[in-house]
Amino acid sequence: MGNIRIIGPRSSGKTTYLSALASFGKKGKSFTVTPINEESRRLLDYAENKLKQGERLAGTDKIKIDELPDYLFLIKGKKGLKKYQIDLNAKDYPGEIFDTLAQSEELDQDLQEYTNHCLMKDVVGCLIMLTAWEKGADRTYQKALDHLIRLMDNQQRTKNLRLAVVMSKCERGEIWPGRIEPETDLFGLHLPNTKELLQERIPAKNLGFFALSAFGVLGKNDPRPNRIDEVGKEGKHSVLRDPDRWQPYNLIEPLLWLSGG
Ligand SMILES: Nc1nc2c(ncn2[C@@H]2O[C@H](COP(=O)(O)OP(=O)(O)O)[C@@H](O)[C@H]2O)c(=O)[nH]1
Ligand SMILES: [Mg+2]
Known part of the structure; x- marks a missing residue:
């Protein structure tokens, strides 16, 4: 159980999130988190051989829908006294879908196939990874999600698909304090139109707001981001500053919630 899709704009941190998850669940x-197919093992490899060496991952290119990797993970854990198990079957879509949702009403055939696939009957929830909180982001996100929700309407999924709306890279100093109450202090404050749209259209029980960071901060008493921003040939990217102090924030919570825990 637990077919989950992950969507979000380009560079919002989707692939890094999944590899951090693979790497962090390793030692328990x-x-x-146990990777159970070739593709999920590859993500773990990425984390071990790139992220931990202070390198970054390659972007997810647009490829055909049936070539999109299926990442299968078995997640086991304990929350309080309760044990849980999640069979995570996640697809990490290229950011292009999300960008196009915001920009146009018409989806070409490929994108239509992507979105249909994302809203298929056996999908329990979508993790929607957002990352921008600066002025202007709110309108774009609102447009994209408005479009997505209309597609959900067409597939009769508006009332029966969970949406975990996530602010990624929350170790960033300006938003780190907001992680504790993301619904109010991140989404309410920085993305009010997006939040309002979601609350109007999605039943409250199916809507969750989260903050997470694949990188985290340097320590409990050292809230500096564990991150270095680099500018390279292909634009800006970030890597871990101190791999030995790598401690992501809130990786598991959105998944736990999406799968009904
Ligand atoms: N600051 C910060 N950067 C991150 C985090 N996760 C990923 N990134 C960076 O964001 C960029 C895009 O990440 P990627 O996982 O490729 O995004 P995707 O296109 O959504 O799959 C890369 O430079 C990553 O190193 C995070 O938790 N914090
Ligand atoms: Mg990616």
Whole structure:
């Protein structure tokens, strides 16, 4: 159980999130994550051989829908006294879908196939990864999600698909304090139109707001981001500053919630 899709704009951190998840569940802290197919093992590899060396991952190119990797993970953990198990079957879509949702009413055939696939009957929830909080982002996100929700309407999924709306890279100093109450202090404050649209259209029980960071901060008493921003040939990217102090924030919560926990 637990067919989950992950969508979000380009560079919002989708692939990094999944590899952090693979890497962090390995040693088993409060949860363990076992990659169970070739593709999910590859993500773990990425995390071990790139992220931890202070390198970054390659972007997800637009490819045909049936070539999109299916990442299969078995997640086991304990929350309080309760044990849980999630069979995560996640597809990490290229950011292009999300960008196009915001920009145009017409989707070409490929994108239509992507979105249909994202809203298929056996999908329990979508993790929607957002990352911008600066002025202007709100309108774009609102447009994209308005479009997505109309597609959900067409597939009769508006009332029966969970949406975990996530602010990624929340170790950023300006938004780090907002992580504790993301609904109010991140989405309410920085993305009010997006939040309002979601609350109008999606039943409250199916809508969750989260903050997460694949990188995290340097320590409990050291809230500096564990991150270096680099500018390279292909634009800006970020890597871990101190791989030995790597401690992501809130990786598991959105998944736990999406799968009904
Ligand atoms: N600051 C910060 N940067 C991140 C985080 N996760 C990913 N990134 C960076 O964001 C960029 C895009 O990440 P990627 O996972 O490729 O995004 P995707 O296109 O959504 O799959 C890369 O430079 C990553 O290193 C995070 O938690 N914090
Ligand atoms: Mg990607």
